[in-house]
Amino acid sequence: MAFTTTMPAHVPISHDRTDWTAKREDAQPLAFDVAERTARGFAGHWFKAPCVLRFEAPCVLTNTLEYTDKDGKEQCFSAHFLCRPAGQGKSMLVVRFGSTATSPLLKVMPKWYMHQNAGKVFEQDMGFLSSQNEVLMREKVPTKELYLNLRSSDTWVAEYRRWMDRAGHGMPYYFGHSTLKAPALPAVVEQAPGGGGAVAGISASFPAKSGSYNDSLSADVCPYYCSYSGYHDELLWAASWLHRASNNATYMVAVKRRSTRTSTRL
Known part of the structure; x- marks a missing residue:
């Protein structure tokens, strides 16, 4: 600044x-x-x-x-x-x-x-x-x-x-x-919780629960922004963007693994 x-x-x-x-x-x-x-x-x-x-x-x-x-x-x-x-x-x-x-x-x-x-x-x-x-x-x-x-x-x-x-x-x-004297990691990785993006890190380590937020927020979000596939797509997008920002192959591994387990495609 x-x-x-x-x-x-x-x-x-x-x-x-x-x-x-x-x-x-x-x-x-x-x-x-x-x-x-x-x-x-x-x-x-x-x-x-x-x-x-x-x-x-x-x-x-x-x-x-x-x-x-x-x-x-x-x-x-x-x-x-x-x-x-x-x-x-x-x-x-x-x-x-x-x-x-x-x-x-x-x-x-x-x-x-x-x-x-x-x-x-x-x-x-x-x-x-x-x-x-x-x-x-x-x-x-x-x-x-x-x-x-x-x-x-x-x-x-x-x-x-x-x-x-x-x-x-x-x-x-x-x-x-x-x-x-270049930093070892890009800013997006250096500042992310756990050194690598909380959402993508969790999605790579733990399977996402089934269901969608319609189950608890249906009156507030539907019919304006309904969820039909759960939040698998959000997890995939988070990992994809972090891969692009950091060039860390771990995120792409998570994307490929999760996309083969679900019907969600990027």
Whole structure:
């Protein structure tokens, strides 16, 4: 998640009309620089705003915008992102905003709405992040061999990956610009209960009971979504998708064994 906070160029496209300041028609090349590099991170400027970005280990990123308002007063706005890794493809993000000037709109806007809208913005990033993680796990090569980092949008992204080259040796796994240490298992397997998908694991070890959920929920589910074959098909689909996600042959063995014992076919 810290990765996306170094990418202001994606905001007008990924968060069009969700973030109040984001409009797709405003997407354009941006000018960045890297003004400082240390063992702890890096810092640079975004000249459109103008904004100063600072990334510091382990996963703290700060954006600071200083400007002069229409009355000639010096103002400052800052955004602080604390990203705590919680496993491969999984993290917790704590965000805090501060400003010397407050919009009248914020005084009347419910705080729950602000939290809800911020949640939508970060959820929109997750589709991109999860698909990128899938590509990195499949290809297992440094990012410079997969992506073309443009100076007009990806200067800080490339710098973050180069910092991973310098600091990644102390991490459980990482994908840097020129080096990598790949995880042993894909995220879907690493995070699944028992290391391999609860539903598929149970279906591979224990025969599913006969019958269907119509027996206990018929008044609620029929005739809208009746079950005629029991839940064998759901177990097969669960094992099939986990096989595709993890490339673990155990799941396909479970699929073949269960499909020969029932009338369900994929």
